[in-house]
Amino acid sequence: MNLKLPTHSFLLFFVFTICFSQRASFAQKIDRMDQNTGNPLLPGWFADPTIKKYNGIYYIYATTDNEMLASGAPTVWYSKDFSNWYNYTMEIPSLESVNLRNFWAPDIIHAKDGKYYLYFGNCQAGCNIYGYVSENPTGPWEKLHEDDTPVIKHGYPTEGFPSLDAQFFTDDDGQIYAHWGTWVHYNKGYAVGQLDNTRMDQMFDPAKIPLDQTPAPFEAPYMMKKGEKYILMYSGGSCHDESYNVRYSFAESPYGPFTEGDNNPVLSTNSDGSVHGPGHHSILEEDGDYYIVYHRHDYPMTRGGMARQVAIDKMIFENDSTIKKVNPGHGKMKDLIKVSDVPDDLAFNTKTTASSHYYLNSLEYDYEYRPEFATDKNNATMWKAENNQYPQYLEVDLGEEKHIERIMTNFEFASYYYQYVIKYSLDGEKWKIFADRSSNRVPGSPMIDDNDIEARYLKLEILGTEKTGLLASVWNFQVFNSKFDIPLQLENRASENSPAPISQRKKLIDINFGNIELNDSKRSIKNSGSLGGFFKVEDNVKLKELKGERFFDFNGGKLVFSEPVPEVLNWNGSFTVATWVKNPKVSNQGEFLASWCNRNKIGLANTYNAMVYNSGPYGAAAHLDGHFDMSFNEVPEANEWHYLVLTFDGVVEKMYVDGKLDNSQVMLLSSAIEDAKIIIGASDIGENFTGQMASFGMYDYALNNHEILKSMNKYRPNELISDK
Secondary structure, eight states: OOOOOOOOHHHHHHHHTOOOOOOOOOSSOOOOOOTTOOOSSSSSOEEEEEEEEETTEEEEEEEEOSSTTTOOOOEEEEESSSSSOEEEEOOOOOOSSSOOOOOEEEEEEEOTTSOEEEEEEEOBTBSEEEEEEESSTTOOOEESOTTOOOSBOTTSSSTTOOOOSOEEEEOTTSOEEEEEOBSTTTTTSOEEEEEOTTTOSOEEEEEEOOGGGSOSOOEEEEEEEETTEEEEEEEESOTTSTTOEEEEEEESSTTOOOEEOTTSSSBOOOTTSSSOSOEEEEEEEETTEEEEEEEEEOSSOOTTSOOEEEEEEEEOEEETTEEOOOOOOSOOOTTTOOOOOOOOOTTTTOEEEESOOEEEESSSOEEEEOGGGGGSSOTTOOEEOSSSOSOEEEEEEEEEEEEEEEEEEEESOTTSOEEEEEEEESSSSSOEEEEEETTOOOOOBSEEEEEEEEEEEEEEEEEEESSTTOOOEEEEEEEESSOOOOSSOOOOOOOOSOOOOOOOOOEEEEEEGGGOOOBTTTTEEEOOSTTOOEEEEESSEEEEEETTEEEEEESSOEEEESSOOOGGGSBTOOEEEEEEEEOSSOOSSOOEEEEOOOTTTSOOTTSOOEEEOSSSTTSSEEOSSTTTOBOOSSOOOTTSEEEEEEEEOSSEEEEEETTEEEEEEEOOOOBOOTTOOOEESBOTTOOBOOSEEEEEEEESSOOOHHHHHHHHHHTOOOOOOEEO
């Protein structure tokens, strides 16, 4: 979208690569995936997976997804049996210039010196590949360069080339090669070079691979060797929609020249859309068989395709230079699953109820996040509470009295803590404590709670979470009759963050411009909402009159709130913005009605929220990137009064025009409110509204249809009769 952005190099890169994705398109309503599935492999939002096996333990390093343009914590998943996976947040020193946030497309090498070398992309200080070293595959990690010199710098080997998505390949002679590149259709092809095998911290002999050698590329190169052939696999299409896919070319050398392989693309969206936008992969070779580990989009699909999950399928070679088409699915890789001492899950398919559950009813989807999804052994489904109010509970009836020693809970976000209590009962009426995590500040997935009891009923009571606006939500709630060994004894650090504030269901801002007392000397307007305070009238804002009622004409002016943006609007906090407006001319850009985030603080998509009234691709809601913005389906007619309402309930963003739903999209916001102001009539950097406004309200929750109609009628303006 055509928003003005800070001039940081990483932002310029993303501005350059903006395009507008298609909406998800599914042929049928998917109510529930097959039970006891193997895909998705991990319970959570992760993308760009690299899979390795060290000393009998499988590790998956991945981008932590579904927040701030895939800028979550650097974590690793590990498993010994390929069935039960555990997440750990790694200790990685931050860059000196910025607090480390991007951990994109990681890869790892177990070098000949016995150490582990971790590489990943970061665009906070230029789109570079940085390197770290450790004695263990899970860290703690130390920088390869204390001065933050990248291993692969931006502009290497050609000026302007973003160094991201690097994957490393060790040839038979021990030489290590890297292939990297993203948005390569704009950047003239992938790059290849050699890594210094001794220092492991610098590249040499770089070259570009011509575009015609890797047809229809996008990003994510991956080099492997089959016999005497070098197979360069890569992702094509767009990561934001169903066109994403995996392709390959082959050569006699890691440098090429490459010839396009047969059967391209070898992995793509399947016929029923249940595997949607698969790509950015790595390969696991085990006992002569090959498995492709990749990410795919969620269902219902989050806007922009940034809520992705890791999956695995078998990959078969016809010969050393030909890969058969992969048949993506939901089944387990049974030949990978090892014998384990993990007992049967007593909660599987038992009767499960909850305090509430979320019903997603939008223009695109009709879907329920039902309680039983927490006990179905399916990482594609989860229980989600109706709203972000707490407490919420999930109750499981085991059918009869059972011996219980361990309960494992996969909450929606692995790297943020949840506060909860687990209770047990024999009759469903008298409850005792199994585990008290009411003051918990340690993240993890799964959260493991041990005791030794007899019970029929179990109740998980979720009391709050680390991040504002998260709903109580659980991928898996598993119950076991014995304790068992965990592959690695790793414990996450406790967070220093206090629990997130919870919506009080208040009207934060309440201004009816027809009833205000405007003090021309102070140029301020009192807020009648729960936040109190006042709005300072700035620049060219004129007061006019409507049959005894007043309204403001925003001719390049704005109203700026005196108080800080409340924490309840931080991160994924729910909100409603409602206003009566009239825009004499609806253009295709600008025309910001309200803003309450600071795009300069983080500057990534989904960290910025604003309500807009224009005819362009961010005409209804702006989020700093065209893949995530929301337009009007039917642009409200110019020079007419309209009641515009933008709501977000923690899951779905909706725009209502005159009481009717006009557009909607599934979202997870990561709003950046630090040093921000609530501004009426302009954005945070001055993109102004040039029309008229008769009332303005802002809430810390999402109004429903009935509430929207009620407020619309309460503040409806009369016809304009004169200027004042």
